[in-house]
Structures are given as C-alpha cells and as structure tokens.
Amino acid sequence: MSRMPRHALIDDFLPGDLHGALLAYALAGEERFVPSLIAGENQGGYASDRRVAWYHEDHLGPLSEPFRAAITERLDELFPLVGMQPFPVARYELEMAAHRDGSYFKPHIDTLTQDRRKSSATDRVVSIVYYLHGRPRRFSGGNLALYPFSREAPVEIEPHDNRLIAFPAISLHEVRPVSAPEDFAGARFAVNCWLHRARD
Numbered sequence: 001m002s003r004m005p006r007h008a009l010i011d012d013f014l015p016g017d018l019h020g021a022l023l024a025y026a027l028a029g030e031e032r033f034v035p036s037l038i039a040g041e042n043q044g045g046y047a048s049d050r051r052v053a054w055y056h057e058d059h060l061g062p063l064s065e066p067f068r069a070a071i072t073e074r075l076d077e078l079f080p081l082v083g084m085q086p087f088p089v090a091r092y093e094l095e096m097a098a099h100r101d102g103s104y105f106k107p108h109i110d111t112l113t114q115d116r117r118k119s120s121a122t123d124r125v126v127s128i129v130y131y132l133h134g135r136p137r138r139f140s141g142g143n144l145a146l147y148p149f150s151r152e153a154p155v156e157i158e159p160h161d162n163r164l165i166a167f168p169a170i171s172l173h174e175v176r177p178v179s180a181p182e183d184f185a186g187a188r189f190a191v192n193c194w195l196h197r198a199r200d
C-alpha cells in the first residue's frame with residue numbers, strides 16, 4: 001500500500017479568461033505583496049529560516065468569488081482524490097503568493113495547531129495550490145515536494161502554469177528554493193486555497 005498522501009493534480013484547471021485575470025491581478029499588484037509571516041512563531045516576526053515568500057495584502061480581491069466558484073464546481077472530483085469524505089466547506093481561505101528569487105518554504109503542514117487553532121472556529125482540512133506564471137517561465141526550482149508518511153523520498157510536483165494540486169492539509173510538504181530573475185513578473189505565483197471544516 002502506498003504511503004504517499006493522496007493528492008489531486010489537474011492541469012489546465014482554469015479557463016483562459018480567469019487564468020489571465022488572476023495573472024494580470026498578481027502582476028499589477030507588485031506594490032501590494034508583503035512578506036509572509038508564520039504566525040505564532042518567533043513572536044509573530046518574520047521567520048525567514050522557515051519561509052521566504054510574499055503574499056498579496058488584498059488576497060484575491062475581486063477574483064475571490066470566481067476562483068471560489070471554480071473550486072466549488074470541482075469539489076466532487078477533489079474530495080475522493082485527496083482521500084476524504086466530502087464535507088460542507090465552512091470557509092475558503094484564499095491567498096495570492098509570490099515566490100521570488102531566493103524564496104522557499106521548508107517542510108511544514110498547513111493544519112492549524114495550538115494557538116492558531118484556538119483562535120479559529122474552523123479547521124484547515126484540504127490544501128489546494130493553483131500555480132500561475134508568465135510564459136515562457138523564467139524561474140527555476142520551486143517544486144512542491146509532497147512527503148510520504150514514511151522516510152521515503154517525496155513526490156516532486158512542478159509548478160506549471162494553470163496547474164492545480166490538492167492534498168490533505170495534514171501532510172508534510174515543502175516549496176523547494178526558487179531562482180528567478182530580479183523583476184517581479186518572472187516570479188512563481190500561486191493561489192493557496194484552504195478548505196475549512198466546522199468543528200462538531
């Protein structure tokens with residue numbers, strides 16, 4: 001039996017218009033991207049030993065609704081692929097992230113734990129990442145490594161434009177270091193979407 005966490009990998013996930021609108025939104029927002037924090041660590045300061053990345057301070061802005069709708073439409077397909085019993089999604093937590101030259105995110109899980117869990121009424125259960133970048137791709141590295149529940153090598157997923165990956169939020173994963181040109185437009189962009197489940 002495979003010890004790999006179940007995951008979904010869907011290429012060409014969004015239609016061209018929504019994909020284009022998301023990329024344009026990311027590119028136009030260069031000034032709005034702020035360094036990511038790992039809450040609850042280092043007294044809420046920058047945890048650059050664990051993560052270097054940026055996220056858009058307005059998240060997905062006006063594109064939240066269409067993106068959420070595109071995910072909702074495919075939930076019946078996504079739940080079995082990640083090995084989960086379907087549940088009513090209590091919250092779609094959305095983030096637009098940019099990984100630039102020198103960015104990475106060391107192995108971690110997305111599940112809210114300890115104080116972060118206490119301060120949230122719902123749990124992050126499924127992690128979804130949707131990749132986008134200008135073509136041709138100008139960064140290298142930045143694979144998502146998804147670790148098995150054993151000491152075997154992780155699966156490496158390339159962050160191809162318009163590709164979606166989904167996996168249980170509890171599974172260990174990592175963003176490999178990114179090499180990218182200096183200009184923002186060459187960055188590795190991704191929409192993070194966490195499906196939350198209400199607690200009993």
Ligand SMILES: O=C(O)CCC(=O)C(=O)O
Nearest residue numbers: 105110129144175190192
């Ligand atoms: O960009 C990715 O491939 C994953 C990002 C990630 O793991 C996170 O933001 O928690």
Ligand SMILES: [Fe+2]
Nearest residue numbers: 108109110173
């Ligand atoms: Fe993550």
